[in-house]
Amino acid sequence: MKKIFLLTRAEENYIKAIFHLGGKESQLVSTNAIAEEMDTKPSSVTDMAKKLAEKELVNYVKYQGVSLTAMGLEKALTIIRKHRLWEVFLVKKLDFSWDEVHEVAEQLEHIKSEKLIDKLDALLDFPKYDPHGDPIPSKTGEFMERDKQLLSELPVKSKGVCVGVKDTSSTFLKFLDKNKIALGNTITILDKEDFDDSLRIQIGDRQLQISNQIATNLYVKKE
Ligand SMILES: [Zn+2]
Secondary structure (H helix, E strand, O other): OOOOOOOOOHHHHHHHHHHHHHOOOOOOOOOOOHHHHOOHHHHHHHHHHHHHHHHOEEEOOOOEHHHHHHHEEEHHHHHHHHHHHHHHHHHHHHOOOOOOOOHHHHOOOOOOHHHHHHHHHHOOOOEEOOOOOEEOOOOOOOOOOOOEEEEEHOOOOOOEEEEEEOOOOOHHHHHHHHHHOOOEEEEEEEOOOOOOOEEEEEEOOOEEEHHHHOOOOOOEEEE
């Protein structure tokens, strides 16, 4: 029988960070990388890694790092599912803007009630993506990674639909709002500067010049 543990908020945040670094394949992640991600000391990470290993959520190999176990991966996907569903809820039902929701979802993702999340999922009509274009795992942990590429990788004269953001910081999202660039927009690349790889793009009837930094943080699906 599967063991059920109630995790602390700190433990959940570690699981999430390990998933973030190691991905769906649960690759081995160094304690230093986790320390950097969590903005903490490697020694604290080691302590936590031992604790999580006791709970069978990670495999901990001394001097090498940690990887999520199947149970750890399941836990990570549950937390991410909650986080992203709450983000959709905040945008769709409470009129939050997409640059405000992450911080609030960081708090809401730790609510344990499974019934609440299932009802939330149904209320939102089982969304597949969060407001930033990231996939929402289903109750059973499946999710569809979209086929997408960075706007900077698109050749000149081609078109793509904006489907996500790589940088989810509120400054970047606010910048996109200010320039009326939103998910679902079709972007045509008119020209690329050899000097700095900045792009001249067309959205609807508007033309914009955008830097390479912007183009390397926007995901599009080529048309
Ligand atoms: Zn978020």
